[in-house]
């Protein structure tokens with residue numbers, strides 16, 4: 270179906286964007302403590318030390334059992350451009366506490382990410398708690414300096430993509446989802462990221478024009494209540510003429526639309542004088558401006574009426590029929606308040622009645638778009654109420670991730686100079702998994718993912734058809750044998766020798782990957798209420814390694 274007013278973004282812009290990067294993302298976009306640590310490491314002669322960090326999260330967001338990993342491309346672009354500028358160095362000289370040795374700044378000035386290696390999960394894949402999204406290896410000072418920026422690039426991107434993917438699951442494949450959140454987003458960069466990652470997660474378009482231009486995302490929109498309320502009556506209609514699309518003859522849209530209000534009011538069963546003239550004038554003028562993409566906001570004056578949207582719906586239908594006489598097809602309506610299930614059903618009934626009466630089958634299929642503080646639960650509830658909505662336009666809850674505003678990805682040291690490191694905690698969920706590890710996804714014969722398995726990197730990878738012992742990382746008695754029908758190595762070398770090592774997919778490629786990756790997950794892991802946890806296990810070797818190191822590092826208390 271024809272979308273509403275639809276600006277096709279230029280492919281040139283996306284090319285320009287691929288060659289640039291988000292200018293805010295630069296080495297100083299970090300926490301001060303990364304740079305003070307860098308100085309202290311440097312001062313204690315640790316320039317040649319090598320470290321391994323894991324980036325992972327501990328809990329899936331939104332009370333769910335899956336997360337979409339996103340933000341990798343931005344991380345790689347950050348590494349490509351990782352250099353301190355002269356003004357960065359000047360600023361740090363002024364800002365770092367105490368008197369700093371000049372040689373440190375000479376050292377900082379020549380730093381780059383050429384000696385860093387990043388192994389990562391593919392962007393757009395489903396990911397689970399404790400499985401490293403990235404393993405970052407390299408000189409201790411540099412990989413430490415990357416922490417905050419990598420986290421800020423991954424945390425919101427993954428949270429947002431996961432949120433969007435959840436809305437897509439709730440709405441189903443055939444409903445159009447539009448992101449309308451820019452005005453409510455966490456600032457301009459938050460708004461741009463929201464549009465980009467909502468698209469990756471499964472939205473079809475955005476109202477954010479700059480996001481459309483930068484990322485080549487479809488841009489869509491309707492009009493605001495202000496457009497309707499700016500017209501008081503027919504006198505405000507300065508242009509009334511529209512050319513017949515077949516003959517080119519100029520016709521009076523006001524005359525045609527008011528003529529249609531009479532017969533249509535009988536079909537809809539309301540009085541024509543219940544409809545606002547100012548609203549009709551506004552809709553006529555919008556139809557004249559966009560005869561091929563006419564969509565009307567119908568709730569300005571009366572949407573809550575128990576009968577139906579008396580004013581807006583009648584006025585919309587009148588203008589749509591006038592357009593039809595001139596050879597144009599209207600697109601549909603937007604409802605932005607009231608009971609969205611009830612009103613969408615009423616509107617659909619009216620469209621069907623008119624379609625039947627005037628033998629215009631397309632009228633029955635006019636698009637019904639709903640907006641107004643919609644969230645995942647609203648969509649699920651509307652599904653139960655058998656709504657007739659074709660498109661959800663969602664802002665606030667989507668872009669602010671109101672249900673859970675942060676993902677909580679962390680970046681933890683797991684190895685230094687070849688020696689494993691463990692961070693202990695009273696809270697077992699916070700104990701880190703030491704050493705350099707690899708991650709594998711084991712699939713069952715039905716094609717579904719069964720379990721993610723972490724192993725020490727020195728171990729042989731699991732093999733198809735060969736039984737492997739999968740252990741809970743902390744509960745000794747929880748174990749299972751798995752004979753995988755397919756084994757996927759999750760961590761791939763994405764960055765090495767100062768360059769990206771894998772051809773990166775387009776935004777649409779990542780968007781498709783989200784859906785195909787979600788397909789491999791069993792339905793019960795994806796349901797909204799009490800989803801089944803997906804298992805993440807460790808090999809027997811890694812289990813023993815963790816627990817030996819734990820005992821080695823945990824102080825023995827003394828009772829007195």
Ligand SMILES: Nc1ncnc2c1ncn2[C@@H]1O[C@H](COP(=O)(O)OP(=O)(O)OP(=O)(O)O)[C@@H](O)[C@H]1O
Nearest residue numbers: 605606607608609610611641642643647650651654
């Ligand atoms: N049928 C429905 N089932 C569940 N939730 C709904 C349904 N219809 C609307 N909602 C949601 O209920 C909330 C209604 O918001 P609210 O009470 O502010 O009413 P409103 O129609 O926006 O009022 P106002 O026009 O005064 O702003 C919105 O979050 C909307 O998404």
Ligand SMILES: O=P(O)(O)OC[C@H]1O[C@H](OP(=O)(O)OP(=O)(O)O)[C@H](O)[C@@H]1O
Nearest residue numbers: 449605640641642643662663664665666
């Ligand atoms: O409701 P959201 O999911 O955030 O979607 C975006 C909202 O933005 C607009 O409202 P507007 O800013 O005009 O204000 P409103 O809250 O009065 O509708 C639009 O009419 C939607 O209602």
Ligand SMILES: O=C(O)c1cccnc1
Nearest residue numbers: 449476489490491492493
């Ligand atoms: O195009 C719209 O209808 C729109 C865009 C942003 C926010 N609210 C509505």
Ligand SMILES: [Mg+2]
Nearest residue numbers: 605640641642
């Ligand atoms: Mg609103």
